[in-house]
Every structure is written in structure tokens, then in C-alpha cells.
Amino acid sequence: MLRRLTIRDFVIVDRLDLEFAAGFGALTGETGAGKSILLDALGLALGGRGEAAMVRSGRERADVAAEFDLPAGEGLAAWLVEQELPADEGMLILRRTIDMGGRSRAWINGVAATLAQLRAAGEWLADIHGQHAHHALLRTDAQRALLDAQAGAGALVAEVAARHREWQRLLRLQREAEADSASSARERELLAWQLRELEQVGFDIEEWAEINAEHARLAHAASLIEGAEAAVVALGEGELAVCSVLGRLDGRIAALADFDAGLADVRELISAAAIQADEALHALRRYRDRLDLDPGRLAELERRIAAVMEAARKYRVQPEELPALAQQWRERLDTLEATADPARLAAAAQAARAAFESVAAELTAARLPAARRLSEEIAAAMQDLAMAGGRFEVALTPCAPSAAGVEEVEFRVAANAGQPLRSLAKVASGGELSRIGLAIQVITSRDSAVPTLIFDEVDVGIGGRVAEIVGKLLARLGQDRQVLCVTHLPQVAACADWQWRIAKREQGGETLSEVAPLDDAARVEEVARMLGGVNITATTREHAAEMLGRR
Template identity: 75%
Template sequence: MLRSLSIRDFVIVDHLDLEFDRGFGALTGETGAGKSILLGALGLALGGRGEAGMVRRDRERADVVAEFDLPERGGLRAWLAEHDLVADEGSVLLRRTIDAAGRSRAWINGSSVTLAQLRAASDWLADIHGQHAHHALLRPDAQRALLDAHAGARGLAAEVDTLYRAWQQLVRLQAEAEARSANSARERELLGWQVRELDELAFDASEWGELNAEHSRLAHAASLMEGADETLAGLGEGELAVCAMLRHFDSRVAALTEIDPSLTDVRELLCSAAIQADEALHALRRYRERLDLEPQRLAEIESRIAAVTGVARKYRVVVDDLPELRTQSQARLHALEASSDPARLAAEEARARKAFELAAARLSALRKPAAAALSAEISDAMQTLAMAGGRFEVALEACAPAATGLESIEFRVAANPGQALRSMAKVASGGELSRIGLAIQVMTSRASDTPTLIFDEVDVGIGGRVAEIVGKLLARLGEDRQVMCVTHLPQVAACADWQWRIAKREQAGETLSEVRTLEASERVEEIARMLGGVNITPTTRQHAAEMLGRKAPGEVAGQEAKA
């Protein structure tokens, strides 16, 4: 159940911290006092649409926090564990903010989440039935979704949709393969040549740098040899060779250092220079020994470079992209070969069709008993809603295979005895539509595991004895779950276990909304207001007390004593 709701700077609410009770609660108040705003804030916390207009004037952001008990039934506990969102004390904390620019953020149990994740978690916690929900029930997709939810088949319905689309994709591939068979053959032939040519080239991107480095060395071998010989002569040959002179000067300064130790640093530098010159001399000799003119190898490398650049130029790519071209061409060739194999495509299409048909048959098997049960339940409910003799039917008609299954689904109604069943979309009376829609919402909610149900003025269009029956239906629904209803009907509010009054107040030139929990005597006054409007008489209070099943204090009791 919903434990608490904290609202900050939302529309005309400055701040509210609300604690909720179990059972059936009624939210009442004058029109425009903010009853639906309260549910709008809860809807925001549950992942509803957010916009900048929800932020109270001159405030930076609106902030809503809703705390729920963690339901024992359903998959929320496992879902939270899977997403590392588990909280202590068996509760679920949902938070949502909207800033003045319309940007939204969401949290579950203190961890930042996406809006999709917030909505997924909310599906296990609460359902909000809006005052125009019965109009949505006129749409075929809404009727189908409601039946599948009632049958516990939403997951299977999604699977059927996926399988159907996969099957139709293969059907399209078959048709496309037949249409392009001639062009495909020519393209496969060209791609085959291209792949074979690239395979024969056997070019690797890492090879290109090595080829160019070796080509540069061989192409300049004569210059390299000449420069190496000249340097070797200067370093190691003759009396004026650099290495010999460095060793001579090192010896000379060593002798001087014995006289003046301050020359030690100079001597160390000369010694280091002599050693490095000797190492350079030996390294250059080794290099020169393996350096030679290799005209044959140079010709081979130039031929390889010409072959690689020629293929790259042919296919209009840079040399480095040749391996990727080969991969793409091979993949395209495989795809064309696969799509041009009618036997393989036919086998895949048959398997996909069979998988769809099996899943769709399972879906039909779940829908049929659920449709019969829902038809009976709604028909029974209509008898108590001033529609005696009325009938309701969830009609399943076989249809061509579709993403929605093997049958079309239509809600049909006969509002009066002797009338033929007709599509619910053709029900003329708005009052009848309201009552039927309410019956559907209440009956389908009874089969739901959702622990908190909220009805926002779903009793619009009814009154009198029917309103009292609706109140009793909601009260029975509240026996095993938490139910809240925004209502203007005293008959409905009188059936509630607890009642809040939402009102407006003026503060510093602003209109703000406030919520008051009503005690027993206050409930009599509120029900009397709902019954009698501006001028509340003792008779009105007496009637309100009778509706609540108890006497009003003070005036009503005194009048009874006088009588």
C-alpha cells in the first residue's frame, strides 16, 4: 500500500506531507480545490508525464516522493534485486523532480533510474483510473490489453507480437529475393570476383608500413653506404680519427687531474664521450656489414606496392581500407547467397510461422476462459448499477493471423432487456457508458495483484442509488487492498473507511491547496456539504449522519432529544 506522499512546489501545492491508511479512502472537496492535482503529483512519482507547468510559480523545481510497502506478491522484489535497487524495512521509495525548464529526474530507493525503470516498478505498486478511463475502453487496443491483463497473458501477448513480426520479416525477404533474383545473380558474380581478387592480394594493413620502410631503405642503399663509410673513416681511421683523439685527450686530462683534482669533471666528460664514440663506431660497422645493394629485393617490393595501390585505386578506397572492403564484400556475398536460397528461406519462414502459431494458440487458450469469466462478472455488476437485464460480452472473433493473435476482441453491451448486443463504442448514453466503464474497472481491478488502486472521479455521470452501490463496490474492493477515490458524490464518500477534505487557501497573494484528515464529526459536516451545498440544515446533517451510520454531534443529537 501507499504509506506516504511528500509534495513540494507542485502546481498550487507549496508543501504537503501525507500519511495514508489502509482500506477505502475518499478524497473530497470543492471543484478546483486540488483533488486531481494531488493525484497528479502521485502520478508523477509513478512515472507519469512531467512538464514545466507543474512547477509552482517562481520556484526552481517540483519534488514528489511516494513511499510504498514492498508487495509480497508479484515480481517487484526480484526486479529490484536484479537492478540493485533493494531497500531496507520492506519499503519502496519513489522520487521524481521536474525543474522549471521541464527537465525530469527519477530515483528508486535513493538510486537514480530512468523514467522507463520508474514506470516498470510502478506497475507493481499502483493503478490510477482516470475520470475518462471509460472512454479509453472504447478503443480496440485498450479492450485487448485489458482482457490480456485479466487473463494474465500480457507477457505472452508481447511474445506473439514479436514472433509475428519476425515471421513477416521472413515473408518479406522471400518476396524481395524473388523480385531481385536476376540482379542478385549479377551482383553475386561481381562480389565473388572482388573477394577472390582481395584474397589473392592477401593484404594486411600492418604490412603497408613495413613495405614502405623497406622500400625507402633499399631505394637509398647507395647513399646509406656512402654516408656510413665516410662516418666510419672519420671515427676510427687515421691519426685524426675522432675515437683516437678522444682517447688521447682523455689520457692527457687524466694526467692533469693528478695535479689539479678540479679537472675531475672534465676528465669524466671526456671519458664518457670516448666510450660513446667507440660504441657508435662498433654499431656503425655492424650496420655497414649487412648493408648492401639488393636490386632484386627492391624490384619485388616495388611490384608489391604497385599491386596493392592498383587494387585500391580500382575499388576507389585508400590502401588501409582494403581489409575492411574484403570483410564487407564477403558479408554482402554471404547475405545474397543466403537470400537467394529459396529452400532455406522457405524453411526459415515455415519455422517462424509455426512458432507464431503455437504462441498465438496458447494466447487464445488463455483469452477464451478469461473472456467468458469477465463477461459474466461485468453482466452481474450491471444488474446492481441500475441496468437490470443488461448484458456484457467480450466477443472473440477468429481473424487472419496478426501481431495481436488469431482473434479480434470487441466489448459488446446490451444496456436493457431484449436489446441485441452491440459494440460498446456504439452505446449512446453517456450515463450507461460511465456505469459500464466503472463496472469494468472495478471488476478487472479485483483480479489484479496491484495493492493500491486510485479512482479519479470515475463516478461522474451516476448518482442516487447507483452511487451508493458504487461506493459499496469500492468499499468491498478496499477490504483486501488500498483504494482511494476522488469523488463529488456523498453516497460514495459515505462508504469510505477514511476521508480527506482538499481545500484552497490564500497566502501572501497566492492560492494554495491543503489537505485535512476528517474526524467523525467533520465527516458529517463534509457529507452534509456535499448533499446540501451552501446552506446546510439540521436535516441535511441528520441525513449525512445516517449515511455514515452514526449520529452527528451537537445539533443533530439535540434536535433528536427535543423530538
């Protein structure tokens, strides 16, 4: 459940540190006092949309943090481990900031997180029903999504969509093969010829480096031999050969060092130079002896290099890019060959259709009992919401196969006894739509595993006895989980386990929102205000106390 909400510089909130209790809590106050702003702030922490307008005027950023108990079960805990995010002592703190430029940052338990991660974590923790949520239920896709959620069919829905995409892909390839068989054959022939040409070249990147190195050596073999020979002569042959000169010099300095030990270091340096010069002479002789003028091998290498360069120029790539080009051609040729046989593609498409129909049938089988259950429960809730005799049906109508399955999902309703069932989208009365939408939200929320349910003025358009019934429904939900409700109805507020009043105040020329937890006496005053408006009489207070006493 939600334990704490901290808000800084959010719209008309400067600083709020709110601690929440379990059960059903009502948030009340004058219109425009900022009741829904609290829920907007919580929605931001849960990964909702953020924008620069949320930052309080004159401030650099808005900052919201929500602290939740970690829900029981392994789902969210396992997700946190998978995402490499900490779960600190059974708590989860979601934090979000928005700056004046609209840039957003997010954290989970103090670790930087993406907005997608924040939103994913929020889906385990709280479910917010807005005051216009019933309007979203007029859309067939929203109705289908709600039914599938009640059926626990998320995995099946995803598989049906994937199978349908594969079936349609194969059908498209089949049509293309039938329409473009001649051009496809020409392209296949060209690609096959080009691949054979590259295979004849036999290009290999490692071999290419070796060939170029060997070619450079053979192309300059005469110069290398001449240079090596000159170096051998300079080092080891003739009166002035370096090795001979260094040897004689080493002997002279050695003799002198016998008379002056100060020459020992010089002698050591000359001796080392003599040794190195001798090693260089032997290495040069071995190198010279290995060098070979091989015109035949040089010509062979030049032909090999010319063939590679010609292929590279022909296809306008660098030699090193030829293997990648060949791979690209092979993949294209494989695709063309796979689509070259319309009959084979037709068989594959038929198999894909069968696979789609099989998993679509499983989805239908999952939807049917959920539709019956949902129909019965929402119809029963309608009876309590001053719609006696009303009926509700989640209708499944066969339709052309689609990514959503093989049936259309439609919510149908008869608000009064004797009326025919009609599409929810055609319900004329706004009040009826509000009540039906509320029934749907309450019933579906009851089956949700989310520990915190939030209702933002979902009781718009109702009043009197119906409002009291709504309050009792929410109180019943609050027995199993935490329920927060922004309401303007005293009947709903009176059913709450606890209540806060949200009000505006002036400070330094600014309008700010503040929140006051209400004790029993203050609740009487607040419910009386909701009942009687500006002039609160003793009778109004008695009525308010009576309503609160009936909880």
C-alpha cells in the same frame, strides 16, 4: 502501499506533506479545489508525463516525492538489484522535479534514475484509473491488452509478435527474390568478382605496415650505407677519430687528476663519453654490415604496394579500409545468396508460419478461459450497478493472422434484459458506459498485484443507489490493499475508511490548495456539504451521520 507524498510548488500547491493510511481513502472537496492535482503530482512521481505548466507560477521548479513500502515478493526487489538501485530498509522513494523549461530529473532512493526506470518501478507500486479511463476501453487494442493482462499472457503476446515479424520478413524476401531474380544474379556475380579481386591482392593491415617500413628502408639503402660508413670513419678511423681522441684525452686527464683530485669528476665524464662513443662505433659497424642493396626485393615491394593502392583507388577507399569493404561485400553476398532461391525461402516462410501458428494457438488457449472468467465477473458486477439483466461478453472472433494473434478481441454488452449483445463502442448511454467501465476497472483491479489503487472521479455519471454500491465495491477492494478515490459523491465518500478534504485558500494574492484530514465530526460536515450544498441543515447533518454510520 503509499506512505507519504511530498509536493513543492506544483500547479497551485505550495507545500504539502501528506501521510497516507491503509484501506479505502476518499479525497473530496469543491470542484476546482485541486483534488485531481494531488493525483497528478503522484502520477508525476510514478513516471507520468511532465510539462513546464506544472511548475507553480513564479517558482523555478516543481518537486514531488512519493514514499512506498517495498511490496512483498521478489519481483521489484530483483528489478532494483538488476538496475543497481538501492532498496533502503523495505522502502522505495520516487522523486521527480520539473523546471520552468520543462526539463525533468528523477531519483529512486536518492540515486539518479531515468524516466523509464521511474515508470517501470511505478508499475509495481500503484495503478491509476482516470475519470475517462472507460473511454480508452472503447479501443479494441485496449480491450485486447486488458484481456491479455488478465490472462497473464504478456510473454506469449511478445512471442507471437516476434514470430509474426519473422514470418512476414521471410515472405517479403521470397517476393523480392521472385521479382528481382535477374538483377539479383547480376549483383551476386559482380560482388563475387570484386571479392576475388581483393582476395588476390591479399591485403592485411599488419603486413601493410611492415611492407611500408621495409620499402622505406630499401628505397634509401644507398644513403643509409653511405651515412653509416661516414659515421664509422668519424668515430673509429684516422688520426682525428672521435674514439681515439677521447681515449687520449682520458689518459691525459687521468694523469693530471693524480695531482689534483678536483679533476676526478671531469675525468669521469670524459671516460663515460669515450665508452659511449666506442659502443656507438660497434653498433654502427653492425648496422652497416647488415645493410644490403637488394633491387629485386625493392621491386617486389613496389609491385605489392602498387597493387594495394590501385585497388584502394578503384573502390575509392583508403588502403586500411579494404578489409571492412570486403566484409561488407561478403555480408551483402550472403544475403543475396540466401534470397537467391525462392523455393528455399518459401520453405523457410512456411516453417516460420507454422511456428507463429503454434505460439498463436497457445495465446488463444490462454485467452479463452480468461475471457470466460472476465465475462462472468463483469456481468455479475453490472447487476449490482443498476443494470439488472445486463450481460457482458469478451468475444474472441477468428481473424487474419496478425502480430496480435489469430483472433480479434471485442467487449460486447447488453445493458438491459432482452437486448442483444453489441460492441461496447456502440453503447449509446454515457451513464451506462460509465458504469460498465467502472465495473471493468474494479474487477480487473481486484486481480491486480499492485498494492495501491487510485481512482480519479471514476464515478462520474452515476448517483443514488448505484453510487452507494460503487462505494461498497471500493471499500471491499480496500480490505486487501490501499485504495484512494477522488469523488464528488457523498455515498462513495461515506464508505471510505478515512477522508481528506481539499480546499482552496487565498494567500498573498495567490490561490493555493490545502489538504485537511477529517475526524468523525468533520466527516459529517463534509458529507453533509456534499449532500446539501451551500445551506447545510440539521436534517442534512443527520442524513450524513446516518450514511457514515452504515459503513
